[in-house]
Amino acid sequence: MGDFNLTVILEAIRRSSGGLSRVELAQFVGLSPQTISNISRRLLDQQLIVEAGKEGTGPGKPRTILRLNPSGMYAVGVHLDPAVMTFVILDLVGDVVLHSRMATPSGDPADVITSIADQIQVLIADSGVDASKIAGLGVAVPGPIDLDEGSVVEPPLLTRWNRVRIREALTEATGLETLVDKDVTSAAVAETWVGGASGAGSFVFMYMGTGIGCGIVLNDEVVRGTSGNAGEIGHIIVDPDGPPCDCGLRGCVKSSCIPQVLVAEAEAAGVLDGHGNDADGPEVQERYAMLCDKADAGDPKAIAILDKSATLVARAVSVVTNTLDVERVVFGGPFWGRMSRYFLDRVPAQIAANSAAGMIHGIDVVGSGVGEDVGAIGAACLVLEHTLAPRAQRLLLEG
Structure with missing residues (x-):
C-alpha cells in the first residue's frame, strides 16, 4: 500500500x-x-x-x-518502424535529453537487433547520463504483438520478423529491463505523458507511418485490449470499389491508404518514375516524400492522390470516433509532417459531417504535441509509466 x-x-x-x-x-x-x-x-x-x-x-x-526532479530518473526509447529507427533518452519530466535516427536495415533481425543495441550504447555514452539512473528500455514495434513473448507477430511490412523475441534479445544485449508495446499504443502513451492539452481526456491517436494504426485513450487511460493489440484498423473498408486486400475484401485502409499504396498510385499516374512494388520501408518513405514535394510544387495529380488519401483516412477515423465517442483526434508519426497540411485542411470537416454525436459535442482534430519522435518517446514513456504510474497490480501481494 x-x-x-x-x-x-x-x-x-x-x-x-x-x-x-x-x-x-x-x-x-x-x-x-x-x-x-x-x-x-x-x-x-x-x-x-x-x-x-x-x-x-x-x-x-x-x-x-x-x-x-528531471535528473532523478531516465528511460531509453526505441521505435522500430519499417522505414526508420528512432532512439531517445528521456528524463523524468519527459524531456528528450538526446535522440538519433537511422534507416531501418533490411537484413536479418538478429543483425538489426545488434545495431539497435549498439546505437543505444552510443546514445547513453553521448548523453552523459548516469547509466545507473536509467530505469529501463522501451521498444515500440509494429503490430500485431505477443505481449507474453515480447515479440512481433507477422508484421506486414517487416519481413522475416515473425515471432522474433525482441524484448528478450534486447534485454540480453543491453542489460536493461525491456518493455515492448505496439507503436500506435506507445504514441498514445507519449501524448498522455508529454503532449500537453492534446493528451488529456478521451482521444484517438492516428499513427501515420509506413502503416496506419490507431492508439486509444479513454478518460486518460490508454486502452490496450485483451492481448495488447487494440487499434488495428487496417481492415476498415473505406472504399468499397477500391483495390483488393489480402483479407479478401476491397478498399481496406491497408490496401487503399498507406504510403506504399500512394507511391504505387503516383507511379501509375506518372507523377513518379516507375519503380515497382518491392520497395523496402526506407525507400517508401523517400518516395512518399517525393510525392509530397510534387504536391507542394502544385502538381495536380499529386495533390489529387493526397486529397483522396485524406478523404479515405477520414472515413476510417469517423468509424473509430463514432464507436468510441471521443473528444479529439490526434495525428502523428514519422510520415505525418509531410502530409499534415493536406489532412488538416480536409479531415476535420469530414469527421464533423460524419459524427454521430455532432449535435452534442464537437471533435477536435490536431497534430501531435510530441513531434516526429512520438513513437520512440512513447516507448521511453512506457518505462516511466511502468515504474512510476499508479497500477492496481501494486496492491497485490506476491504469491
Whole structure:
C-alpha cells in the first residue's frame, strides 16, 4: 500500500503544471498529512522530487512546492518502424535529453537487433547520463504483438520478423529491463505523458507511418485490449470499389491508404518514375516524400492522390470516433509532417459531417504535441509509466 500511495503522489505532482505543496497533495489525493510528509521524504531521498521554493499569498507560513526532479530518473526509447529507427533518452519530466535516427536495415533481425543495441550504447555514452539512473528500455514495434513473448507477430511490412523475441534479445544485449508495446499504443502513451492539452481526456491517436494504426485513450487511460493489440484498423473498408486486400475484401485502409499504396498510385499516374512494388520501408518513405514535394510544387495529380488519401483516412477515423465517442483526434508519426497540411485542411470537416454525436459535442482534430519522435518517446514513456504510474497490480501481494 505504501508503494502504491507513493506512485499516487508522484503522479499528482507529475500532472500539476507548477508543482504542488504537501497541503495541496493531501487535498488532491485524500491521504493524511502525516502520510504525505512521510512519502514526500522518501521521494526526496530517492531524488525523484525536489523542493522548488516557497509560495504563499495569504496568511500563514508559505508552502514549499514539490516538483519532479528531471535528473532523478531516465528511460531509453526505441521505435522500430519499417522505414526508420528512432532512439531517445528521456528524463523524468519527459524531456528528450538526446535522440538519433537511422534507416531501418533490411537484413536479418538478429543483425538489426545488434545495431539497435549498439546505437543505444552510443546514445547513453553521448548523453552523459548516469547509466545507473536509467530505469529501463522501451521498444515500440509494429503490430500485431505477443505481449507474453515480447515479440512481433507477422508484421506486414517487416519481413522475416515473425515471432522474433525482441524484448528478450534486447534485454540480453543491453542489460536493461525491456518493455515492448505496439507503436500506435506507445504514441498514445507519449501524448498522455508529454503532449500537453492534446493528451488529456478521451482521444484517438492516428499513427501515420509506413502503416496506419490507431492508439486509444479513454478518460486518460490508454486502452490496450485483451492481448495488447487494440487499434488495428487496417481492415476498415473505406472504399468499397477500391483495390483488393489480402483479407479478401476491397478498399481496406491497408490496401487503399498507406504510403506504399500512394507511391504505387503516383507511379501509375506518372507523377513518379516507375519503380515497382518491392520497395523496402526506407525507400517508401523517400518516395512518399517525393510525392509530397510534387504536391507542394502544385502538381495536380499529386495533390489529387493526397486529397483522396485524406478523404479515405477520414472515413476510417469517423468509424473509430463514432464507436468510441471521443473528444479529439490526434495525428502523428514519422510520415505525418509531410502530409499534415493536406489532412488538416480536409479531415476535420469530414469527421464533423460524419459524427454521430455532432449535435452534442464537437471533435477536435490536431497534430501531435510530441513531434516526429512520438513513437520512440512513447516507448521511453512506457518505462516511466511502468515504474512510476499508479497500477492496481501494486496492491497485490506476491504469491
